[in-house]
Amino acid sequence: MAAAVAEPAAKTVFRLDGGDATYAFGVNEHGELQQLYWGGRIASTDAVAPAEAEREWASFDSPYNNTPQEYAGWGAGLFQEAALKVTFADGNRDLVLHYVASTRPDVHSIEVKLKDIHRAVTVTLHYKIDPDTGILARSATIENGEPQPILIEQAAAAAYSLPPAHYTHNYLTGRWAGEWTLNSEAIHGGERVLESRRGTTGHQANPWFAIGKGDADEEHGEAWFGALAWSGSWRITIEQDQLDKVRVTGGFNPFDFGYQLKSGETLETPVFYAGYSDRGFGGASRLMARFTLAEVLPQAPHPKPRPVIYNSWEATGFDVTEAGQEALAEKAAALGIDRFVVDDGWFGQRKTDNAGLGDWYVNQQKFPNGLKPLIDKVHSLGMDFGLWVEPEMVNPDSDLYRKHPDWVLNFPGRPRTEERNQLVLNLARQDVRDYVFGFLDKLLTENRIAFLKWDYNRNWSEPGWDQVPVAEQKQVYVKFIRNLYSILAELRAKHPGIEIESCSGGGGRVDLGILHYTDEVWPSDNTDPLDRLTQHDGFARAYPAQVMLSWVTDSPHGMNNRTTSLAYRFLVSMEASLGIGANLDKWTEEDTSTAKRLIAAYHGVQKTVVQGDLYRLISPANGSEFTATEMVSPDKGQGVLFAYVHSTQEGRGFPRVQLLGLEPAATYALSNIEGHTLPGTPAEASGAWWMRHGIDIDLRGDFQAAAFRFDRK
Ligand code: GLA
Numbered sequence: 001m002a003a004a005v006a007e008p009a010a011k012t013v014f015r016l017d018g019g020d021a022t023y024a025f026g027v028n029e030h031g032e033l034q035q036l037y038w039g040g041r042i043a044s045t046d047a048v049a050p051a052e053a054e055r056e057w058a059s060f061d062s063p064y065n066n067t068p069q070e071y072a073g074w075g076a077g078l079f080q081e082a083a084l085k086v087t088f089a090d091g092n093r094d095l096v097l098h099y100v101a102s103t104r105p106d107v108h109s110i111e112v113k114l115k116d117i118h119r120a121v122t123v124t125l126h127y128k129i130d131p132d133t134g135i136l137a138r139s140a141t142i143e144n145g146e147p148q149p150i151l152i153e154q155a156a157a158a159a160y161s162l163p164p165a166h167y168t169h170n171y172l173t174g175r176w177a178g179e180w181t182l183n184s185e186a187i188h189g190g191e192r193v194l195e196s197r198r199g200t201t202g203h204q205a206n207p208w209f210a211i212g213k214g215d216a217d218e219e220h221g222e223a224w225f226g227a228l229a230w231s232g233s234w235r236i237t238i239e240q241d242q243l244d245k246v247r248v249t250g251g252f253n254p255f256d257f258g259y260q261l262k263s264g265e266t267l268e269t270p271v272f273y274a275g276y277s278d279r280g281f282g283g284a285s286r287l288m289a290r291f292t293l294a295e296v297l298p299q300a301p302h303p304k305p306r307p308v309i310y311n312s313w314e315a316t317g318f319d320v321t322e323a324g325q326e327a328l329a330e331k332a333a334a335l336g337i338d339r340f341v342v343d344d345g346w347f348g349q350r351k352t353d354n355a356g357l358g359d360w361y362v363n364q365q366k367f368p369n370g371l372k373p374l375i376d377k378v379h380s381l382g383m384d385f386g387l388w389v390e391p392e393m394v395n396p397d398s399d400l401y402r403k404h405p406d407w408v409l410n411f412p413g414r415p416r417t418e419e420r421n422q423l424v425l426n427l428a429r430q431d432v433r434d435y436v437f438g439f440l441d442k443l444l445t446e447n448r449i450a451f452l453k454w455d456y457n458r459n460w461s462e463p464g465w466d467q468v469p470v471a472e473q474k475q476v477y478v479k480f481i482r483n484l485y486s487i488l489a490e491l492r493a494k495h496p497g498i499e500i501e502s503c504s505g506g507g508g509r510v511d512l513g514i515l516h517y518t519d520e521v522w523p524s525d526n527t528d529p530l531d532r533l534t535q536h537d538g539f540a541r542a543y544p545a546q547v548m549l550s551w552v553t554d555s556p557h558g559m560n561n562r563t564t565s566l567a568y569r570f571l572v573s574m575e576a577s578l579g580i581g582a583n584l585d586k587w588t589e590e591d592t593s594t595a596k597r598l599i600a601a602y603h604g605v606q607k608t609v610v611q612g613d614l615y616r617l618i619s620p621a622n623g624s625e626f627t628a629t630e631m632v633s634p635d636k637g638q639g640v641l642f643a644y645v646h647s648t649q650e651g652r653g654f655p656r657v658q659l660l661g662l663e664p665a666a667t668y669a670l671s672n673i674e675g676h677t678l679p680g681t682p683a684e685a686s687g688a689w690w691m692r693h694g695i696d697i698d699l700r701g702d703f704q705a706a707a708f709r710f711d712r713k
Contacts, residue, residue, distance in 0.1 A: 019134030089148030120145030180538030199460030226274030358400030386451030662687030
C-alpha cells in the first residue's frame with residue numbers, strides 16, 4: 001500500500017473509471033468530501049471541476065446540508081440522513097468530518113481519511129471500482145482516537161448522490177413464501193426507507209435498489225443501482241432533498257443501534273456496492289450478476305455451475321430414515337442427479353419442529369448406524385451428499401437449551417418469544433460461536449459431506465446480551481453477523497471444497513454479505529411454478545441465476561392446489577439452478593423419462609442460463625399473461641429462450657419474440673431445448689434475423705412452456 005499522502009486540503013479531485021462508468025468526488029473549500037460526478041464514462045482527458053459547496057437556501061438549509069457529501073457527520077445543521085452520528089463521553093454530539101489525507105493503493109482504489117474538526121474521531125473511506133463492470137465497493141472504518149469511549153448511533157457504509165431529475169425507484173419486498181416482489185415508484189420529495197430491524201436480512205425487503213432516470217426502462221436509459229453486503233439489521237434510504245437532489249445512504253440500521261467504541265477501537269461498516277448502467281434496468285441487473293459471479297461469490301471469479309440436486313424435504317418432511325432416504329437416492333441417481341441432500345429431521349430428538357434444534361448428533365432411531373451407510377450409498381450411486389443444518393437456533397426442548405439456557409438472545413426476567421418453537425442462539429458470544437463452529441467442524445470432519453443447507457427459520461426478538469457491560473450490549477447487532485461470517489469462512493478454509501446454501505425459511509437471508517461465503521440460496525419456500533416465475537423475475541434483478549436454486553416439486557402444489565404439468569415445472573426451474581424436491585416414490589415411468597430428458601437437456605444450456613446475460617423480454621410482473629426470458633453466453637455463442645403462458649383467453653397467441661444480445665452477423669441454429677429442430681421456423685438464421693424478425697412461438701392455454709436454444713455455427 002502506498003503511504004498516506006497529505007493532499008492540499010481544498011480542490012483535490014478523485015476519480016475512478018471502470019467499465020462504462022466514472023465516479024468523481026473532491027474536497028470543497030470547507031474541507032468536506034463532496035460527490036462531483038457519477039454516470040457514464042467520460043474521456044480520460046476530461047477534467048472534472050474541483051468541488052464547490054452548494055449554496056445555502058435562505059436561513060433554513062445551510063451549505064453543509066445542501067452539499068452532496070460523500071460521508072457526512074451529524075452536526076453543523078445537517079437535516080439529511082447522516083452517514084455517521086456519535087455521542088461523545090462528555091455529551092457532545094456534534095461531528096463534522098473534514099478531509100485529512102488520501103492514498104491510492106492502485107488505479108482502481110482510493111482510501112480517504114476524514115477527521116472531526118476538533119476531536120480524534122477519524123473515518124477512512126474505502127473506494128474500489130471494478131474495472132470490468134464499473135461497480136463501486138464502498139465502506140468505512142471508524143476509529144475512536146479519543147481517550148474516552150464514543151457511542152456510534154448511526155453508521156452508513158456510504159452515501160451516493162444523484163443530481164435533480166425525474167427518477168423511478170425499483171425495490172424488492174415480500175413475505176415468507178412471497179419474496180421478490182418488484183415495486184416501482186416515482187421518487188418524490190421526502191424519504192423512502194428500505195430496511196430490516198429483524199437482526200437478519202429478512203424476506204420483507206431486500207437490501208437492493210435500482211433508480212432509473214426519466215423514462216428509463218428495461219433496456220434503455222440510465223440506471224443507478226446498488227446492494228448492501230450485510231446479513232444483519234440494515235437500512236437503505238432514498239431521499240429526495242429540498243433542492244431535488246437524491247441521496248442513497250446504506251449501512252447498519254440505526255434502529256436500536258448503539259455501538260460503543262472504546263479508545264483506539266475501530267468499527268468496520270459493511271460494503272455498499274453501487275453501479276451505473278446506460279442500458280436501463282436490464283443492463284443494471286446484468287452488471288450486478290456479472291460482478292457477483294466474478295467478485296463476490298466464494299468461488300469467484302469462475303464459480304462452477306451448481307450441481308443438480310435432489311432434496312427430500314417436500315417428499316418426506318421430518319420423517320427421514322435410512323431406508324427411506326436410500327430408496328429416494330436410488331431414484332434420484334437414475335434421473336441424473338448430481339447431489340442428494342437430506343433436509344431437516346436427521347438429528348437429536350427431531351420428529352416435528354418442537355424439539356431437537358441444537359442437538360447435532362445423528363438420531364439413532366432414524367439412522368441406527370449413523371449417516372455413514374446412507375452417505376456411502378449416495379456416493380456409490382455417483383452423487384455427492386448434502387445435509388441440512390440450522391446452526392444458530394435452539395428448541396427449548398433440547399439438551400443444548402437445558403444445559404445452556406443463557407445462550408439465547410434474551411432480556412433476563414422477560415419472556416422469550418418463540419417462533420416455530422425455537423429461540424435464537426446469541427452467536428455474538430464467543431462460547432456460542434465456538435460451539436457452533438465446533439459441531440459443524442466435527443460433522444464435516446467425520447462425514448463425507450459436500451454441501452450444507454444452512455437454514456435460519458426465525459428473526460430476532462428480545463435481542464439482549466447481558467453477559468457484557470450494558471454499554472456494549474447493543475454490539476450484538478454487529479458481532480453476531482461478524483461471527484456468522486467468520487464461522488463460514490473458517491469452515492470453508494478448513495474444509496476446502498465444502499459448498500453452502502443460505503436459506504432462511506426460503507429467501508430470508510439473501511444479500512451480497514452472505515453470498516461472499518455461500519454458493520447458492522434458497523429463494524423461497526414457495527415452489528409453485530407460476531409463483532416462482534415472478535419470484536425469479538424479482539430475484540434476478542439483484543442476484544445472478546447461478547445462486548437461485550429452484551426445485552421441481554409435486555402437483556397439485558401444496559400451497560395453492562394449482563395443477564401443472566411436470567414439463568412446465570421443469571422449464572420454470574430450468575431458468576435457474578435446477579433441483580428436484582418432488583416425492584419420487586410417486587412418479588410414473590413417464591415422469592421419470594421426462595425428468596431424465598430434461599435434466600440432460602439442462603446440462604446443454606446450464607452455463608448460459610445461470611452465468612450468461614439475462615434479458616427479460618416479457619416480464620411476468622404486473623399480471624402479464626406471458627413470460628419470455630432469454631440468456632446469452634458471454635461469448636455470444638449460445639442463446640437460450642424460455643417462454644411461458646400463464647393463462648391465455650380467447651385463443652390469443654404468444655407475441656412474436658425478438659431476441660436481444662446475439663451477434664447480428666453470426667449464424668445461429670435453432671432447436672428446442674432438447675436439441676430437436678422445430679417445424680415452421682428457419683432451422684438457422686443470423687443473429688440479426690432472430691433479433692429483428694424474431695421467433696413465433698405456438699403456445700396457448702394454461703401453464704404452458706417451451707424452451708429453445710440458439711447455437712452459433
Ligand atoms: C425451512 C426451509 C425449508 C426446509 C425447512 C425444514 O422452512 O426453507 O426448505 O428446509 O425449513 O424445516
